Amino acid sequence: MADTAVPLEAGTETVNRPGLLKRILLHNLPAKIAAVPMMLTVLVVFVGCTIWTIYYSMTNSKLLPTGKFIGFDQYERLFATSRWNVSVTNLIAYGVMSLVFTLVIGFVLAVLIDQKIRFESAFRTVMLYPFALSFIVTGLVWQWIMNPTLGLQGTLRNLGWTNFTFDWIANPRMVLFALLIAGLWHGTGFCMVLMLAGLRGVDEEIWKAARVDGIPTWRTYISIVLPMMRGVLVTAVVIIGSGIVRLYDLVVALTNGGPGISSEVPAKYVFNYMFSGGNIGQGLAGATMMLLTVLIIMIPWAYLEYGGKGKRT
Numbered sequence: 001m002a003d004t005a006v007p008l009e010a011g012t013e014t015v016n017r018p019g020l021l022k023r024i025l026l027h028n029l030p031a032k033i034a035a036v037p038m039m040l041t042v043l044v045v046f047v048g049c050t051i052w053t054i055y056y057s058m059t060n061s062k063l064l065p066t067g068k069f070i071g072f073d074q075y076e077r078l079f080a081t082s083r084w085n086v087s088v089t090n091l092i093a094y095g096v097m098s099l100v101f102t103l104v105i106g107f108v109l110a111v112l113i114d115q116k117i118r119f120e121s122a123f124r125t126v127m128l129y130p131f132a133l134s135f136i137v138t139g140l141v142w143q144w145i146m147n148p149t150l151g152l153q154g155t156l157r158n159l160g161w162t163n164f165t166f167d168w169i170a171n172p173r174m175v176l177f178a179l180l181i182a183g184l185w186h187g188t189g190f191c192m193v194l195m196l197a198g199l200r201g202v203d204e205e206i207w208k209a210a211r212v213d214g215i216p217t218w219r220t221y222i223s224i225v226l227p228m229m230r231g232v233l234v235t236a237v238v239i240i241g242s243g244i245v246r247l248y249d250l251v252v253a254l255t256n257g258g259p260g261i262s263s264e265v266p267a268k269y270v271f272n273y274m275f276s277g278g279n280i281g282q283g284l285a286g287a288t289m290m291l292l293t294v295l296i297i298m299i300p301w302a303y304l305e306y307g308g309k310g311k312r313t
Helices: 017-026 029-056 073-079 082-113 120-132 135-146 152-158 175-200 204-212 217-228 230-245 249-254 266-276 280-307
Strands: none
Touching: 029 280, 073 082, 073 280, 082 120, 082 175, 082 230, 082 266, 120 175, 135 152, 135 175, 135 249, 175 230, 175 249, 204 217, 217 230, 230 280, 249 266, 266 280
8 A cells, every 4th residue: 555645734745654654764764773682671671670679578578589469468577666756757867857958068069169169170070079989988987986985085085075966876866967067078969069050040131130130149149049940959869869858878877777777768678678688578668668769759759740741931
């Protein structure tokens, strides 16, 4: 059968649909072929493993994923476990503080560096350097600093300040603040770089107009510049938020969940139940809840970045 030509509006050429589809498929064919392994990886590893995790979280699997289907019983046990509830509470408290302080400190540092200071590149490198380290290294460094015997407290007491106290990693009421300090030291530089890129993208004419109108600099940043950096802010929130949900190695290196379970987090709970506690079903139930949390963060971001653009245009 001959290809069907579909006429367009007056003054335009006819379009051969099968021919157009063929050209689209053949266009940049090597790149499409090269992307096939990655597409298969996404389907098999990410999508497949996600389905596998959700299914076996509804079984009574112990050492191996061979248990029978029990529905939502594992989730009922999960939220009836005090250790899980403590870990969720810790993550919420740490996450709120970490998100707020990282954004605020990162923005303030970006504003300071944006003042065309000397040695700007050196300052950017110094501030970003902690982000190049792994969370394990960050946790060990801050564990040495906060060690009540060998760290800052012991050093200052040996120098004569015998009443100086800095034992946060051994204090259940302060251990989350110890984690917060280490986390901010690690991630604030990266947030600063994102914010600085957003600031450098603001048109210079906007600054000139603000100065002509007599608007104070601080108000220009808050009322004009920040709303224009919406995309950068949303990206920073998503990156920081997903990192908070996955918080594990910093806790293991700095406090190992202690004292007691006062610094326990969901990722550590999942790891312990799957590999140490011999309860795969319970661990996968916790992992599924973490996945749900990440989706809660990612879906609004995807909607704002992609779904909302068509309505705004």
